[in-house]
Amino acid sequence: MGSPPLFYQWASAFLPWLGVLAIITFTVGLFWGLGFAPTDYKQGDVYRIIFIHVPSAILGQSIYLMMAVFGFISMVWRAKIAGMLLIAAAPIGAGFTLIALVTGSIWGKPTWGTWWVWDARLTSTLILFFLYMTIIALHSSIENKTKADRTISILAVLGITIVPIIKKSVDWWQTLHQPSTFSLTSAPSMTPDMYQPLLLCVLGFYLIFIFMLTNGLRAEIISRERDKNWVKKQFLNEEIG
């Protein structure tokens, strides 16, 4: 999988299946959550936005974590593919973080009575969004793509110090945002009727992310290796066949 042509072929075969699986999981989860899950006794139907908000917030954070791991790999072992994954993941992560911010803000207006509060968790999610943006900005400022990959890997590794602060911020500062819904160590605090579709939504979002990442990586590989023989052969074959 380390070699770009091999990865390209493997990804092309695997991608449609992944796409279908992702769409099914996500659609089922969303319909279940929006249509059939019970209404919250305090918040009414407004709470249903969590079926989008929570998965995208989880994704926003875990994509960053993943990027830091890839950054470390690309720094230490100089693996080209890790650097490409890093920059392919950055816009997706930024997108999910933005979705989390926007949906949270839409939910906050009727529930908290304001679009935005300077709560620890909201603030750190905003900072996370800025981190994604700086990584994208730095990458686009460097002409040589391989060099750009390794430069942003330094930033990604540095930024990993920020994510623990986000995770801990709710415990450190007692503020408006409720604590996490999910935890690996204890039973969820909501009813099964609610968290089962939520879990499905999270899974669906992860699958969508993997789909988008693989697709982005494919595009990245093609655009960087466009002068190589195997790319020319590939596309000529596709046109003929």
Add this chain to the structure above:
Amino acid sequence: MAFRKSATYLTPLIFFLVVITFFPLALGPQQSLLSALAPGVIWISALLASLLAVEGIFSEDQRDGTLDQYFLSNEPAFLLVFAKVLCHWLVCGAPILLASIFGSMILYLPDGVLIPLLFSLFMGTFFMSLLGALGAALSLGKSAILSAVIVLPFSIPTLLMGTAIMASAINGQDYSGYLSIMGAMLAIGIPGLCILTVEAILLSYE
């Protein structure tokens, strides 16, 4: 070396003082308002000033070839980078620290919190110098604003800790816990950021 050109240490200092002066001009001269905002204002101004100061730290050395010698010498490069940042902080950061005493007077900082302010700023500005050096190394040969944009989001934990120290000091609470966290950040930051900076400089040679 940096002392030879007064611009190196005078410019950040002037920047710091002018920014401090801007706040009363923009917000009005009420003493109670300024007094409440003083710690934050001084912190932000000091962070920005030390960030701007460190922005060109490697560009001169790159031009005249001193930077090449770092990697040719027998000493580990990260040690040389650390020495460079330390000297830079002594020339640029320390005057800002002294000027913050003056800033605390004209902004009516509440009594008795000058010591925590200086302690926290001491660590904060040094951390910013390290962080700014990394930003300078990452954007070597590019625009100054890029280096600032890269570094700013990463400076937020420092700012949060600094203002937490000030808030608990003003309320008369024990601030040593926050001070320890900040010290720990600095202790991790000195080796960590220096190594990353070396890595970033090496990249610019490729």
